[in-house]
Every structure is written in structure tokens, then in C-alpha cells.
Amino acid sequence: MHLEVNKANIGYNKTLILNANTSLNLGEVCLLIGNNGVGKTTLIKSILHQTPLLSGEISINNKNIKNLSVKEIAENIAVVFSKSIIPQNYTVEDLISLGKYIHYPFYFELKKEDREEVSDIIKELDLDQYKHTLLRNLSDGNLQKAFIGRALTQNSPIIILDEPTTHLDEKNKIIILKTLRKLAKEQNKLILFSSHDWRLAKEFADKIWYVKNGHLYSGIVEDILLQHDELINPSLFEVNENFVAPKINAPDFYKEMLYSLLQKNFQKDLSSLHFDFQDNFWVISNDSMKQQCESFEEIVNLVKTIY
Structure with missing residues (x-):
């Protein structure tokens, strides 16, 4: 198992998710769902070791995240939060290129193949016409796609996205989700993304993590949907x-x-x-x-x- 949660109590001063046990492999797409305030973002921050576990363990490739440096976590996990700080005077190309600098000192020039990969991702996300546009002049949807592009260029085995489709119309939502699934299957990435819309699971996800009443239910999409009537009601x-x-x-x-x-x-x-x-x-x-x-x-x- 590439990402494993073992007997984890997740929260801050109080437990939001009790005794969570689940795992994901490379090549899988998992949808994280649950109502507001149940602990979805806290779970993501716990995987990133930004919020320490109250008890239990989370491991990446059999290594406890507590023993990984910030750089090692960044090399293993690319993340996109629903609210991100917008770098001033950056263009779309600048932001997406940032994902490459996890592999180099920041003063290095990107290699030719790095720039070609950045260009390919810009095209894949249908952002070519905005390549040189300042981030502050983008719509919310295109800005979200640019941040997702930065995560893709990081080339980490795990990509975690917190509400990645919130500001997107249907066309762009499908572009993003198809791109994520293609990455998982063709490049053997582990994709974990949160959303309020469980319907996305049927089309794009292999697994579901469902947070409800302080517990994390996980498994194959169709099994979890059928086990919880409220998800298909x-x-x-x-x-x-x-x-x-x-x-x-x-x-x-x-x-x-x-x-x-x-x-x-x-x-x-x-x-x-x-x-x-x-x-x-x-x-x-x-x-x-x-x-x-x-x-x-x-x-x-x-x-x-x-x-």
C-alpha cells in the first residue's frame, strides 16, 4: 500500500475522525466526501503532517510521515487547496513552472524537457490562450486550473486536491477530472480529491473515503454508495x-x-x-x-x- 492510515484519530483539540483505517495504491483515484466540518480538510492536512495525529499512524511507501522532512513530503505529495495565495505578478506559465523547483534549487534554470512538460500541461488543461496572463486577471475557474497545473508538474507519486472543481463549470470540471484519471492510470499516480458531489465518484473514482459521524468509511465506489442510502437518495x-x-x-x-x-x-x-x-x-x-x-x-x- 502506498498511502496507509492505521488506527488514526484525526482532529485538533477533539477527535473529528475516530480510529481511521484505510489505504490506497498507486494508480488509484479516490474521492473524499462528507458534510462541511466533518474533518475532510483536517484529514488532508494530517496526511501532509501539517496537523499532527492525535494517535495512530499515517505512512507513505511504508515510511511514517512523522519521520519525513518537509522536502521529502513535498517530493511524495503534490497538493492543491481550495484557497491558495496568489503570487503577485506571476503568469500562468510562471505558476505552473513552480512545480518543477521542488527538484532544483530555485536559482536554477529549468531544463528544456521541463519547459516542454510545462507547455504540455498548459495545453492539456486548456490554458494555452492564458499562458502569459497574470494570475490576478484570471477567472476563478482558470486560476484553479493553473494551481492544479502546478501540482501536476511537481511529478510527485501522490496528488491531493481539496475541492478542485469548486469554481469550475461543467466543461472545465470534466477536463480536470479526465486529466487526473489519465494521470493515475497512465503515469501510476495516486489521486485523492475531496468534493461535496458524490456523483463524481461513479464516473471518475475507483475508491471513496466517506467521513460520517466521526468515522471514515472506505472502499470501492459502488460498494460504499450502496452501503449508505443517503448517498444515492x-x-x-x-x-x-x-x-x-x-x-x-x-x-x-x-x-x-x-x-x-x-x-x-x-x-x-x-x-x-x-x-x-x-x-x-x-x-x-x-x-x-x-x-x-x-x-x-x-x-x-x-x-x-x-x-
Whole structure:
């Protein structure tokens, strides 16, 4: 195992994650998920030995991180936090090139092959047109991609990213996640990234680390999703306290869309309603009526007449 967490209690003055036991190999992509405040970032900082463990051990390639120097940790792990300090007067190319200096004294000139690798990563991340743009003039999404580019050029066996897709639109989110998975599989990298969106796991991750109620659940994506109903239940995302869901019989995607629609529009108890998705139509019923709707707009208008 290249990264191993063994009987680790993780936190500050109090334990956020109790007795964590898990491991990852090179070539694997792992999604770290959990609600705000459960200890995801603290876990990442513990792996980097920025936050000491309360007890237990974390090892990289069978070496306890407590015994590694800052330089050795940087050689083993490239990291991108969701909030990073923006170097003044740096361009995209300058920032991405920084990843190379972990291997050289800073006053050295980069080699030709280093500059070619930097150029290739800039193209892969679809940042070519911003190559000479100052970081302060970038959008949040392109700035995030530039910081990810710096981590990629570091050429460390492990890459850890804290909420890497937060500021990205769908196109750029897919570019990043495809690039990370390609790196894992073609260059045998271990990729660990955190996100609030568990759906990313099904498409891009091999493993999940799920932090819940002070425990770390880990395993193959599909196993963890099926073991925790809330991860495949649309009620995961609650936007108001007064909404009570109706009965919904539909494929997961349509079920999630309907749940989202109803809780956004109705702070009511809708448990007396039943929604069935049949032949591309919604059949809505209760004890006294049965109606058919073709669109979500029709559904909203119908429910408004009932309540």
C-alpha cells in the first residue's frame, strides 16, 4: 500500500475522525466526501503532517510521515487547496513552472524537457490562450486550473486536491477530472480529491473515503454508495426544514430532478402525493385525484392548485 492510515484519530483539540483505517495504491483515484466540518480538510492536512495525529499512524511507501522532512513530503505529495495565495505578478506559465523547483534549487534554470512538460500541461488543461496572463486577471475557474497545473508538474507519486472543481463549470470540471484519471492510470499516480458531489465518484473514482459521524468509511465506489442510502437518495440535499417529500417512483435521475424541483418550490408536507414516472409522463395522485403531467412546469402548476 502506498498511502496507509492505521488506527488514526484525526482532529485538533477533539477527535473529528475516530480510529481511521484505510489505504490506497498507486494508480488509484479516490474521492473524499462528507458534510462541511466533518474533518475532510483536517484529514488532508494530517496526511501532509501539517496537523499532527492525535494517535495512530499515517505512512507513505511504508515510511511514517512523522519521520519525513518537509522536502521529502513535498517530493511524495503534490497538493492543491481550495484557497491558495496568489503570487503577485506571476503568469500562468510562471505558476505552473513552480512545480518543477521542488527538484532544483530555485536559482536554477529549468531544463528544456521541463519547459516542454510545462507547455504540455498548459495545453492539456486548456490554458494555452492564458499562458502569459497574470494570475490576478484570471477567472476563478482558470486560476484553479493553473494551481492544479502546478501540482501536476511537481511529478510527485501522490496528488491531493481539496475541492478542485469548486469554481469550475461543467466543461472545465470534466477536463480536470479526465486529466487526473489519465494521470493515475497512465503515469501510476495516486489521486485523492475531496468534493461535496458524490456523483463524481461513479464516473471518475475507483475508491471513496466517506467521513460520517466521526468515522471514515472506505472502499470501492459502488460498494460504499450502496452501503449508505443517503448517498444515492435525493434527500441528501436539504434546502428547507418544512418540506416533507412525497412518494416518488422513478429512475434515480428523474427522482432527483423531481425532488429538487419540489423542495425548491414548496415548503410543505407533500407526503400524501404519489409521483409515478411512466412512459415519459408523470402520473400524480392522492386519495382524491389522479393527473398526468408531461413537464416539470406542469407539475409545479398542478401542485400549486392542490395546496
